[in-house]
Amino acid sequence: MQPPAIAVENLTKRFGAFTAVDNLSFTVTTGRITGFLGPNGSGKTTTLRMLLGLMRPTSGRAIIGDRPYEAIPRPAGVVGAALEASSFHPGRTGLGHLRMLAPQVGVGDARCREILDFVGLSDAVTKRVGGYSMGMRQRLGLAAALLGDPQIIILDEPTNGLDPQGIVWIRELLRSLAAQGRTVLVSSHVLGEVRSTVDDVVVIGGGRLLHASSLTDFEGLARQGVGVRTPAPEKLLALAEERRWPISEGPAGFRIDDVDSATIGSAAYAAGIELHQLTDIGGDLETVFLQLTAGTDRSGGTDRSGTPVGVAQ
Known part of the structure; x- marks a missing residue:
């Protein structure tokens, strides 16, 4: 090596x-x-x-x-x-x-x-x-x-x-x-x-x-998700609860995390839930x-030489 x-x-x-x-x-x-x-x-x-x-x-x-x-x-x-x-x-x-x-x-x-x-x-x-x-x-x-x-x-x-x-x-x-x-x-x-x-x-x-x-x-590490639109939101929420899918609602429909679109589509079809959209959502690396x-930003704590501002050496 x-x-x-x-x-x-x-x-x-x-x-x-x-x-x-x-x-x-x-x-x-x-x-x-x-x-x-x-x-x-x-x-x-x-x-x-x-x-x-x-x-x-x-x-x-x-x-x-x-x-x-x-x-x-x-x-x-x-x-x-x-x-x-x-x-x-x-x-x-x-x-x-x-x-x-x-x-x-x-x-x-x-x-x-x-x-x-x-x-x-x-x-x-x-x-x-x-x-x-x-x-x-x-x-x-x-x-x-x-x-x-x-x-x-x-x-x-x-x-x-x-x-x-x-x-x-x-x-x-x-x-x-x-x-x-x-x-x-x-x-x-x-x-x-x-x-x-x-x-x-x-x-x-x-x-x-x-x-x-x-x-x-x-x-x-970026969480993958699936965007879902349906005219039967109550049924989709019930299905997500039954399958223990992480689901959240936004202005454009629902987002289900950690489950692929094929699994969601198959389960919705079996449950008789009509879907109007099923879209893979890529993970957000910036997030x-x-x-x-989070919580580690110390901007202003050191100058460009690495010396702390306002802290005795």
Whole structure:
């Protein structure tokens, strides 16, 4: 069995009495895109900062491959990360920013220009970053993350502030990276932004693990239902009570959960109940996500560095 690209093991980070990350454990599989999901303030950024050696954990560990980030001899060639879309000197050009990083990464000027072209910034090479839009800053952050041609890419909320076209571009880029066999860990507080992109999901809330699985298994948590319309509602309600079907009534008719349409149709026919509509209703993943994270939103509890606002360290 192939070892995980990333392993978070019993990771905890406390700031005084405030626990930002609480005994968190999960893995990221090599060659797949993993969505790291949770409400604002759930501990996602703090976790990523510990993973990248920018913050020391109170206990536990986070490793990339078989070692912590700081023990990797040439880290930029192994893992690339973009945690902030605003951490650029406004007076530098996009090319100037990458040229500043190039000696640390071990690449030349040609690679800087190549990666700017790859992220769609070839027309803004000489433009100062202070005049960049949010979308351009996100692209420059990606360029910096990809400069060393890493096999593992870590992105924190990469779609923040992007218009729909920019979000689609990010999705296509991530899929292209995965198609090359790279591993991607992307955080978000909005399930819909990553749902069509990821292979696996890790959901946290209040700094704790709430769910970890493939996207397929996560989709299996969504409750399936059947919409039913009938001119004999009393008979349908009696049938549902007899069969112990979860049934609810709405403006468009009834909804019966956890029972397939064939079973309902057959039982209604046998009971002599006339049906005018029988429609399968797909599960709502957003509802599942909200149910998992209910009561864990700590937005305003930490700043972007992971430091609690108003809480002594």
